[in-house]
Amino acid sequence: ETGVTQSPTHLIKTRGQQVxxxxxxxxxxxxxxxxxxxxxxxxxxxxxxxxxxxNGRGNFPPRFSGLQFPNYSSELNVNALELDDxxxxxxxxxxxxxxxxxxxxxxxxxTVV
Amino acid sequence: xxxxxxxxxxxxxxxxxxLVLNCSFTDSAIYNxxxxxxxxxxxxxxxxxxxxxxxxxxxxxxxxxxxxSSGRSTLYIAASQPGDSATYLCAVRPGDSxxxxxxxxGTKLIIKP
Numbered sequence: 001e002t003g004v005t006q007s008p009t010h011l012i013k014t015r016g017q018q019v020x021x022x023x024x025x026x027x028x029x030x031x032x033x034x035x036x037x038x039x040x041x042x043x044x045x046x047x048x049x050x051x052x053x054x055n056g057r058g059n060f061p062p063r064f065s066g067l068q069f070p071n072y073s074s075e076l077n078v079n080a081l082e083l084d085d086x087x088x089x090x091x092x093x094x095x096x097x098x099x100x101x102x103x104x105x106x107x108x109x110x111t112v113v
Numbered sequence: 114x115x116x117x118x119x120x121x122x123x124x125x126x127x128x129x130x131x132l133v134l135n136c137s138f139t140d141s142a143i144y145n146x147x148x149x150x151x152x153x154x155x156x157x158x159x160x161x162x163x164x165x166x167x168x169x170x171x172x173x174x175x176x177x178x179x180x181x182s183s184g185r186s187t188l189y190i191a192a193s194q195p196g197d198s199a200t201y202l203c204a205v206r207p208g209d210s211x212x213x214x215x216x217x218x219g220t221k222l223i224i225k226p
Contacts, residue, residue: 006156033213042117042202042216043157056212090156098144098211106156 004093004105012111013081021076021108023091031055031097032074034066035090037107043090049074050097078110086112115140115207119217126193127225134188134201134220141181142208148177148188151200151219160201161188193224 005024013019025032031050035043045058049068063079072093078085088109092102116139126132136146145164149157161170161177163186169178176189186203200221204214 035214040218042204042218043214044216045213048212050212056210058213088154092157092214098206101159101162102147102214103159104149104157109154 004091004103006089006091006105006108008108009106010109010111012113015081015083015112017081018077018079019081019110021078021089021091021110023074023076023093023105025072025074025091025093026103029093029095029103030072031094032068032072033092033094033102034074034076035092036060036085037088037090039087046076048097055097081112083112086110115143115205115215117203117205117215117217119201119203119220121220122218123221123223125223125225128193128195130193131189131191132193132222134190134222136186136188136203136217138184138186138205138215140207141184143181144206144208144211146177146179146186146203146205147214148175148186149202149204151202153200157202190222195224195226198222198224 033048034046037043047057048055052068068074088107090107091105094100094102147162148160163179174191200219202219204216
């Protein structure tokens with residue numbers, strides 16, 4: 001059974017650029033959620049995808065968007081990067097959008113300069 | 114609006130001690146609560162999941178309790194070891210938006226050899 005994997009592990013981008021982060025869900029899981037974690041804080045929910053549809057969204061602007069593919073892997077896209085977007089981006093997968101245990105990847109560290 | 118608080122923010126104890134980490138939440142209408150461990154700059158490792166109908170869960174030296182009516186959960190670590198040093202975070206899945214996890218800021222634990 002493979003766990004949740006994220007790529008890349010580290011990324012440096014310039015303000016105003018666009019970035020795509022990727023997540024492969026754990027085998028058998030059909031739900032992917034994305035979180036942003038600033039240094040020293042708990043993660044903040046960005047959005048969730050369940051069976052290729054957005055199933056819920058946190059308080060993030062529209063320049064944060066996502067996709068889920070038929071194999072349940074997912075992408076997080078961020079346009080017009082700002083310095084405050086620098087954070088650890090975490091992907092979690094689960095079987096079903098609620099109730100069940102969430103398993104996380106190792107995260108992607110994004111630095112915006 | 115659900116809020117999650119973890120006290121203390123940091124804790125340093127000698128090896129071998131039993132210790133308790135605290136998590137409190139403001140709205141008792143939750144589906145479940147999950148405890149995680151995070152090593153520096155890394156992703157999140159799920160430790161224990163407690164469903165709202167449960168009072169406690171155990172895994173090895175870890176025991177987590179849940180008291181929904183008082184909005185509290187505790188994580189008990191028995192016979193602490195230096196390898197337990199990490200940040201411990203709790204997260205609740207709220208009843209009115211069960212697609213997301215609401216997080217505390219974590220307790221940074223240092224176990225001194």
